[in-house]
Amino acid sequence: MSDRESIQLAIQQTLENYQRCGLSWIPNSDTLPDDWTEALTALERRSATGDVTTQPSSPAIPATGAQTSTGSTRPSPASPLTAPQSSTTPPSPTSVAASHVPAAPSVQPSTAGSGQWDTEELDDTARRNLFQILDQDIRGCQKCSEICSRRQQTVFGVGPIRPTVCFMGEAPGADEDKQGEPFVGRAGQLLTRIISAMQLRREDVYILNALKCRPPGNRTPLPNEINNCQPFVETQLETLRPKYIVCLGSVAVRSLLKRDTPVGQLRGKFFDYRGAKVIVTYHPSYLLRNEDAKRLVWEDMQILMRELGIEVPKKK
Numbered sequence: 483m484s485d486r487e488s489i490q491l492a493i494q495q496t497l498e499n500y501q502r503c504g505l506s507w508i509p510n511s512d513t514l515p516d517d518w519t520e521a522l523t524a525l526e527r528r529s530a531t532g533d534v535t536t537q538p539s540s541p542a543i544p545a546t547g548a549q550t551s552t553g554s555t556r557p558s559p560a561s562p563l564t565a566p567q568s569s570t571t572p573p574s575p576t577s578v579a580a581s582h583v584p585a586a587p588s589v590q591p592s593t594a595g596s597g598q599w600d601t602e603e604l605d606d607t608a609r610r611n612l613f614q615i616l617d618q619d620i621r622g623c624q625k626c627s628e629i630c631s632r633r634q635q636t637v638f639g640v641g642p643i644r645p646t647v648c649f650m651g652e653a654p655g656a657d658e659d660k661q662g663e664p665f666v667g668r669a670g671q672l673l674t675r676i677i678s679a680m681q682l683r684r685e686d687v688y689i690l691n692a693l694k695c696r697p698p699g700n701r702t703p704l705p706n707e708i709n710n711c712q713p714f715v716e717t718q719l720e721t722l723r724p725k726y727i728v729c730l731g732s733v734a735v736r737s738l739l740k741r742d743t744p745v746g747q748l749r750g751k752f753f754d755y756r757g758a759k760v761i762v763t764y765h766p767s768y769l770l771r772n773e774d775a776k777r778l779v780w781e782d783m784q785i786l787m788r789e790l791g792i793e794v795p796k797k798k
């Protein structure tokens with residue numbers, strides 16, 4: 483048997499193992515591009531740690547840019563996180579106003595997922611390839627019977643493949659279910675304004691939800707549904723390796739930090755999630771119903787801005 487045939491056989495056997503572990507879509511090894519090797523190696527490591535039995539994959543992300551709500555691809559912008567655009571006009575926005583900002587908080591250990599990432603960091607190509615596999619798996623996921631029978635489509639996530647900051651929400655709503663992108667409805671527009679108020683651009687951060695499918699009638703996701711989808715989220719974050727994760731609301735907190743503590747009691751401090759710093763704040767949907775909470779969210783975002791080295795606007 484030639485080296486090539488040996489490698490093909492090894493890959494085929496590995497993929498069959500993944501299938502037995504629960505992956506529902508496997509690429510044909512005859513057409514497997516060479517640059518998928520790293521992604522497969524990462525999957526293999528996860529399989530060895532048992533994660534793959536519950537972890538599937540997510541949405542395709544453009545190689546050089548971020549998807550817009552219309553599905554077009556924007557040119558990859560320079561990250562304002564590494565080089566804030568002084569000319570960027572801080573968007574108008576949320577009626578949030580600067581107020582008291584707590585001193586930089588220490589990082590609290592979380593009840594789940596603390597420590598470091600389990601696998602080696604992937605390069606951009608391997609990340610995209612892994613996401614293609616994950617996306618196919620999510621699209622075929624039937625774990626939540628009530629949800630998957632009524633969804634229009636799954637909603638993977640959107641943003642750069644190597645983000646500094648991730649915003650994690652609850653679940654797709656009607657608009658997201660229709661467009662296939664997270665946070666595109668009224669709450670999404672508010673999130674965009676919050677991001678802009680932080681001197682960032684939406685396309686510079688990664689946005690995802692704890693659930694990849696819309697619960698019927700926009701009801702709150704059930705605990706078992708959050709648990710069902712958590713492996714997808716975990717794989718996404720493990721691949722993206724953000725330095726900061728913003729948990730928007732209690733469902734994101736439950737998925738990521740495994741806590742049922744009210745959001746109000748978790749604000750103002752960082753939690754550790756595999757080396758990433760997690761900050762908890764209210765979901766934009768909550769802000770649409772509770773105007774006063776915008777001030778609290780703005781306080782939380784100022785904490786993050788200071789961490790990112792972004793100057794916080796003086797209170798007028």
Ligand code: SF4
Binds near residue numbers: 624627630694711
């Ligand atoms: S919400 Fe997540 S776990 Fe449930 S059916 Fe959709 S993709 Fe699968």
